[in-house]
Amino acid sequence: MDDLNDSNGTANNSSQNMEDTGLNQRYDIDIILDIPLELRVELGQTRMLINDLLQLGQGSIIELNKQIGDPIDIFICDKLIAKGEVVVVDDKFGIRLTNIISPTERIKSLG
Template identity: 30%
Template structure:
């Protein structure tokens, strides 16, 4: 009887370690619930009101899974006003 080979954990030519696989994190700053007529009336410079304030925490998701909460920050010294998120709570995987 042949023994099954364990999954590869190292790198070989053409592969990357699992921990190096990039993932996408979605940041939710709020939600809006406009009526269809309001949505159809949106134009350049329209304002869509969200259900949160500027200083309220944002939520970080991987897919549909909430992984953390944080606060938006503007990166100092960045001429374009780039944003970052300072984590204030990381969700315990066991609590999900």
């Protein structure tokens, strides 16, 4: 009972206790910056029979469901987070983000 009261007999303020333990401090985002995530860029999709898959060889062409110029999908941890376009930077492929999916749209797509 003495632990709950200060020397004047009044109850301690619980928010004061939170400040003393550091629980009320601003959250530091640095703690999550080193968490690895899987990023996947999807140019398109197709469906194939196993027999057709086994016939593929070097130089084979697989037709995808998207046209040239269509935006490509960018996923993080299997969640669509953006759309973009393929660019070439110093002889390497890159992605230019053209549309970032809003958190509200991402939530709607879940259900």
